[in-house]
Amino acid sequence: RGRMVEMAEAMGTPHALAIPFPAQGHVIPLMELSHCLAERGFKITFVNTEFIHERLIKALPEDSNIKNQIHLVSIPDGLGPGGDRSLRKLCECIPSAMPSDLEELIAKINESSKDKITCIIADEYMGWAVKVAKKMGIPQAAFWPANACLRALLVLIPQLIEEGIIDANGITRKQEMIQLSSNLPVFDTTQLPWHCFDGLVMQQTVFHHLFTNNQVVKDTDWLLCNSFYEIESSAYPLNPNLLPIGPLLAGSRQRELAGNFWPEDSTCLSWLNQQPSCSVIYVAFGSFTVLDQTQFHELALGLELTGLPFLWVVRPDLTAGQAATYPDGFQARVAARGRMGGWVPQQKVLAHPSIACFLTHCGWNSTMEGLSTGVPFLCWPYFADQFLNQAYIYDVWKVGLQLNSDDNGIISKEEIKKKVEAVLGDEKIRTRALALKEMAKNSVSEGGSSMKNLNDFVEAMKGK
Numbered sequence: 001r002g003r004m005v006e007m008a009e010a011m012g013t014p015h016a017l018a019i020p021f022p023a024q025g026h027v028i029p030l031m032e033l034s035h036c037l038a039e040r041g042f043k044i045t046f047v048n049t050e051f052i053h054e055r056l057i058k059a060l061p062e063d064s065n066i067k068n069q070i071h072l073v074s075i076p077d078g079l080g081p082g083g084d085r086s087l088r089k090l091c092e093c094i095p096s097a098m099p100s101d102l103e104e105l106i107a108k109i110n111e112s113s114k115d116k117i118t119c120i121i122a123d124e125y126m127g128w129a130v131k132v133a134k135k136m137g138i139p140q141a142a143f144w145p146a147n148a149c150l151r152a153l154l155v156l157i158p159q160l161i162e163e164g165i166i167d168a169n170g171i172t173r174k175q176e177m178i179q180l181s182s183n184l185p186v187f188d189t190t191q192l193p194w195h196c197f198d199g200l201v202m203q204q205t206v207f208h209h210l211f212t213n214n215q216v217v218k219d220t221d222w223l224l225c226n227s228f229y230e231i232e233s234s235a236y237p238l239n240p241n242l243l244p245i246g247p248l249l250a251g252s253r254q255r256e257l258a259g260n261f262w263p264e265d266s267t268c269l270s271w272l273n274q275q276p277s278c279s280v281i282y283v284a285f286g287s288f289t290v291l292d293q294t295q296f297h298e299l300a301l302g303l304e305l306t307g308l309p310f311l312w313v314v315r316p317d318l319t320a321g322q323a324a325t326y327p328d329g330f331q332a333r334v335a336a337r338g339r340m341g342g343w344v345p346q347q348k349v350l351a352h353p354s355i356a357c358f359l360t361h362c363g364w365n366s367t368m369e370g371l372s373t374g375v376p377f378l379c380w381p382y383f384a385d386q387f388l389n390q391a392y393i394y395d396v397w398k399v400g401l402q403l404n405s406d407d408n409g410i411i412s413k414e415e416i417k418k419k420v421e422a423v424l425g426d427e428k429i430r431t432r433a434l435a436l437k438e439m440a441k442n443s444v445s446e447g448g449s450s451m452k453n454l455n456d457f458v459e460a461m462k463g464k
């Protein structure tokens with residue numbers, strides 16, 4: 001530990017201000033990073049938009065103790081009460097609406113508290129906050145919540161444009177299969193992550209948002225991501241300065257996190273306690289994914305057909321446009337072995353010995369969580385980076401199988417049964433999944449690659 005660090009510590013507590021993009025899959029990992037820093041002596045101010053802040057507070061359990069650990073505050077997103085908060089609106093509005101409020105908030109904290117803000121950690125999607133930090137002379141870090149391969153793709157955008165593969169708005173001009181480096185997923189240039197959004201305007205908005213922010217944060221003091229070196233080592237040479245510090249699991253949720261948008265139902269854990277070891281299919285689609293009613297029915301019937309116990313997270317907004325309705329008689333038929341319900345403590349669920357496999361939409365957080373618990377995957381990606389994550393799981397790490405749609409674009413009940421049986425019967429997949437679990441654990445243990453990166457970051461932020 002350097003003299004600078006000791007001097008800085010003598011001067012006061014390091015105080016990090018963390019600011020996530022207002023979406024569930026962004027708030028959770030940044031909250032986990034915040035807890036890691038709090039454990040290392042940082043004071044944390046966690047800034048959400050007002051809209052998200054209210055949701056988090058409503059979702060907190062009554063006996064929540066979170067305020068003693070993390071200071072939760074909010075600023076407006078500029079969209080007004082009841083405003084349209086679609087991804088497009090958020091991308092368009094936030095970068096102009098939030099900077100002055102953030103500056104004011106920091107100035108107020110610095111005037112009123114002896115612990116001034118000593119660093120700002122901004123989600124890369126909130127690149128404008130890095131600019132605020134620079135303007136105010138505060139050390140800053142950007143946080144990338146997805147995989148390093150996707151980030152490498154953003155770094156290489158000028159090259160893709162120059163080679164005529166995409167145009168300046170991110171729209172594909174040449175169909176090709178590309179691989180950015182060996183051991184990284186191969187992907188189709190007509191299926192880049194921003195292409196899955198409806199309509200050209202939306203695709204261009206998301207493309208510009210990702211690319212602009214990638215440029216904004218490229219010379220930030222620190223660039224962190226929720227991944228670990230060993231699983232995608234060839235992506236790091238393409239990502240100057242990117243430091244993997246994951247998997248960020250905040251002690252597998254042994255402590256309270258305050259990052260959920262929905263109240264958590266922990267009673268599923270006692271239900272899991274009653275299930276045989278390695279028998280339960282855990283089904284969850286993260287916070288965004290929607291299924292249409294036909295697909296929802298087919299999934300229900302597929303789970304029934306497997307004959308196995310299952311725990312299925314059915315968010316209130318999982319089915320597009322209307323409340324989910326189950327097939328006739330389904331609930332009664334599966335009552336003895338199936339559990340459908342609200343938001344669960346996913347990390348604890350995945351770590352439970354009764355879980356046999358994880359049917360997932362392949363969000364990056366879910367991918368990292370499944371990987372850290374050694375659970376084989378069944379991949380059902382929906383949009384954005386999830387197809388790339390599926391390619392990692394299926395083609396590169398080989399720790400799961402993909403579910404394929406039929407000619408009508410439906411994943412049939414027979415396909416679900418077939419793939420559940422296949423993944424559970426595949427010893428090689430299980431062995432590889434357990435090996436990755438070990439690798440994940442090592443990376444965040446003392447001496448591991450992610451732990452070392454996190455410690456370097458902490459020391460530097462304490463020393464500045």
Ligand code: UDX
Pocket residue numbers: 023024025026028145146284285286287288289313342343344345346347362363364365366367369384385386
């Ligand atoms: C989104 C994108 O889909 C994802 O691909 C991107 O990388 C981050 O933002 P989301 O769709 O919500 O996130 O999926 P995911 O990244 O998997 O995050 C979901 C989080 O919610 C996970 O941390 C998971 O543990 C948590 N979760 C989910 C629960 O805690 N309980 C649940 O019942 C379901």
